[in-house]
Amino acid sequence: MYHLEFKKDRPIDLIGLGRLCIDLNANEINRPMEETSSFTKYVGGSPANIAIGAARLGLKSGFIGKVSSDQMGNYIVDYLERNKIDTSSVVKDQTGAVTGLAFTEIKSPEECSILMYRDNVADLKLETTDVSEDYIKNSKSLLISGTALSQSPSREAVFLALEYARKHDVIVIFDLDYRPYSWNSAKETAIYYNLAAEKCDVIIGTREEFNMMEQFEKEDKSDHRTAQKWFNHQAEVVVIKHGGEGSIAYSKDGSAHRGGIFKTKVLKTFGAGDSYASAFIYGLLNQWDLSEAMKYGSASASIVISKHSCSEAMPTREEVDEKIRTTEFQPV
Numbered sequence: 001m002y003h004l005e006f007k008k009d010r011p012i013d014l015i016g017l018g019r020l021c022i023d024l025n026a027n028e029i030n031r032p033m034e035e036t037s038s039f040t041k042y043v044g045g046s047p048a049n050i051a052i053g054a055a056r057l058g059l060k061s062g063f064i065g066k067v068s069s070d071q072m073g074n075y076i077v078d079y080l081e082r083n084k085i086d087t088s089s090v091v092k093d094q095t096g097a098v099t100g101l102a103f104t105e106i107k108s109p110e111e112c113s114i115l116m117y118r119d120n121v122a123d124l125k126l127e128t129t130d131v132s133e134d135y136i137k138n139s140k141s142l143l144i145s146g147t148a149l150s151q152s153p154s155r156e157a158v159f160l161a162l163e164y165a166r167k168h169d170v171i172v173i174f175d176l177d178y179r180p181y182s183w184n185s186a187k188e189t190a191i192y193y194n195l196a197a198e199k200c201d202v203i204i205g206t207r208e209e210f211n212m213m214e215q216f217e218k219e220d221k222s223d224h225r226t227a228q229k230w231f232n233h234q235a236e237v238v239v240i241k242h243g244g245e246g247s248i249a250y251s252k253d254g255s256a257h258r259g260g261i262f263k264t265k266v267l268k269t270f271g272a273g274d275s276y277a278s279a280f281i282y283g284l285l286n287q288w289d290l291s292e293a294m295k296y297g298s299a300s301a302s303i304v305i306s307k308h309s310c311s312e313a314m315p316t317r318e319e320v321d322e323k324i325r326t327t328e329f330q331p332v
Contacts, residue, residue: 002237002251002252002253002255002289002290003287004171004201004202004236004237004284005171006140006141006171006284006285007140007169007170008140010137010138010139010140011060011138012060012061012062012086012138012139012140013054013059013060013061013139013140013141013285014051014054014059014060014061014062014139014140014141014142014143014281014285015051015061015062015063015064015089015135015136015139015141015142015143016047016048016050016051016061016062016063016064016065016143017047017063017064017065017126017131017142017143017144017145017148017157017158017161018045018046018047018064018065018123018126018144018145018147018148018154018158019045019046019047019048019065019100019123019145019147019148019177020043020045020047020048020063020065020066020067020076020090020099020122020123021043021044021045021048021076021099021100021101021102021121021123022041022042022043022044022072022075022076022099022100022101022102023041023042023043023044023102023104023309023310023311024039024040024041024042024101024102024103024104025039025040025042025104025106025268025308025309026038026039026103026104026105026106027039027040029106029267029268030106030107030108031107032105032107033103033105033113033115036105039103039104040308040309041075042309042310042311042312043075043076043079043080043311044102044310044311045100045123045147046145046147046175046177046273046274046277047063047065047143047144047145047148047175047177048063048065048076048080048311049271049274049275049278049310049311049314050143050145050175050274050277050278050281051063051080051085051143051278052080052083052085052278052311052314053274053275053277053278053279053300053314053315054278054281054282055083055084055085056083056278056314056315056316057278057279057282057315057316057317057320058282058317059281059282059285060084060086061084061085061086062085062086062087062088062089062135062139063080063085063086063087063089063090064089064090064126064130064131064132064135064136064157064161065089065090065091065123065126066090066091066092066093066097066122066123066125066126066127066130067090067091067092067093067099067122067123068092068093068097068098068099068122069092069093069094069122070098070099072098072099073092073093073099073122076090076099077090079311088135089130089131089132089135091126091130093122093125095125096120097120097121097122097124097125098119098120098121098122099121099122100116100117100118100121100122100123101116101117102114102115102116102117103115103116103117104268104270106267106268109266109267109268109269110266110269112268112269112270114270116179116181118181118182123148123154124148124150124151124153124154125153125154126148126153126154126157127153127156127157128153128156128157128160130157131157131160131161131164133164133167133168136161136164136165136168136170137164137167137168137170139170140170140171140285141170141171141172141173141281141285142161142162142165142170142171142172142173143172143173143174143175143277143281144158144161144162144172144173144174144175144196144200145174145175145176145177146174146175146176146177146178146179146189146193146196146209147177147179147182149192149193149196150179150182150183150189150192151182155192158196159195159196162196162199162200163199165199166199166234171201171202172199172200172201172202172234173200173201173202173203173204173277173281174196174197174200174202174203174204174205175204175205175273175274175277176193176203176204176205176206176209176210176213177205177273178193178205178208178209178212186212186215187215187216189212190212190213190214190215190216193212193213194213197213197230197233197235198230198233198234199233199234200230200234200235201234201235201236201237202235202236202237202238202239202281202284203230203235203237203238203239204239204241204273204277204280205239205240205241206240206241206242206243206273207221207223207240207241207242210226210240214226214229223240223248223250224250224256226238226240227240227250227256228250231250231252235252236251236252237249237250237251237252237284237290238250239280239294241273241276244261245332246258246259246260246261246298246331246332247259247276247294247297247298249290249291249293249294251290255290257289257290257291257294258331258332259291259294259295259297259298259331259332260295260298260329260330260331260332261298261302261329261330261332262298262299262302262323262324262327262328262329262330263302263327263328263330264302264303264305264306264327265306266305266306267305267306267307267308268305268308269305270310271301271304271305271309271310271313272301272304272305273301274304274310274314275297275300275301275303275304275305275310275313275314275315276297276298276300276301277297278297278300278314279293279296279297279299279300279301279315279320280293280294280296280297282296283296283297295324295329296320296324298329299320299323299324299327299329300314300315300320300323302323302327303315303319303320303323
């Protein structure tokens with residue numbers, strides 16, 4: 001049975017780093033955004049959602065990030081604190097940057113899209129001076145996501161956090177979170193993703209995201225070959241997601257674990273990856289077998305995609321346990 005070795009004597013279980021934004025989810029579903037007149041506001045951003053999900057499951061979560069110095073920034077910080085997330089390393093931007101907005105369109109359970117407003121956003125203004133070595137060394141794990149690599153100075157802040165994490169034996173988890181509109185080109189994206197991934201212990205992404213990272217390579221893009229590439233660097237666990245076909249997790253000891261799905265009534269597709277990651281990380285920190293952690297992730301994802309929000313829908317342990325107990329699990 002394969003387990004990651006987390007430092008047990010640290011007060012923080014997980015620190016998220018990166019995107020803090022606002023989700024505006026369509027209230028009128030089964031129609032295009034052009035015909036949608038009202039939206040409900042939630043805290044969003046993949047690392048924020050994952051940190052919130054982890055906290056709901058009982059982990060001690062913290063966050064490193066930057067928010068706008070206005071009502072939206074206040075709302076984000078207040079929501080994190082209400083969810084018992086330490087915000088001592090969440091700073092207010094002083095340059096006039098704004099909070100990123102994500103408008104969601106729910107045409108059908110299968111056809112959902114997100115319209116992002118990401119010009120001059122505060123989360124990408126995160127500076128190296130905002131990253132505390134003392135804060136990171138007090139955590140068992142650090143979560144980074146790809147969007148924070150898309151621009152300077154946030155990009156440099158991520159790499160400094162990675163250096164501190166490596167120095168102090170903090171397990172680093174990389175949620176690939178590839179958003180093409182955040183980047184100048186696919187080639188630029190692949191270069192920085194690869195440089196960051198080389199320093200990470202756990203890498204979680206879709207097959208399409210790994211394909212993007214491997215665009216310079218001529219070999220066939222198989223899941224096994226992808227995992228082996230990262231095992232040649234720092235990685236201990238590589239999770240490759242295939243949407244409705246489930247996921248597969250590889251560990252450095254040579255084992256592979258196929259995940260499955262829990263049947264649910266799907267309202268929307270977004271939020272599944274974040275809820276999966278938060279519950280999977282919860283399992284890793286509790287020294288569960290990879291298959292068990294994946295199952296917990298799938299159960300959490302099935303709950304979130306059946307509800308209107310992402311962050312607000314993140315389930316508690318009791319809700320995930322109930323889902324597993326009462327819902328059919330389909331291995332794939």
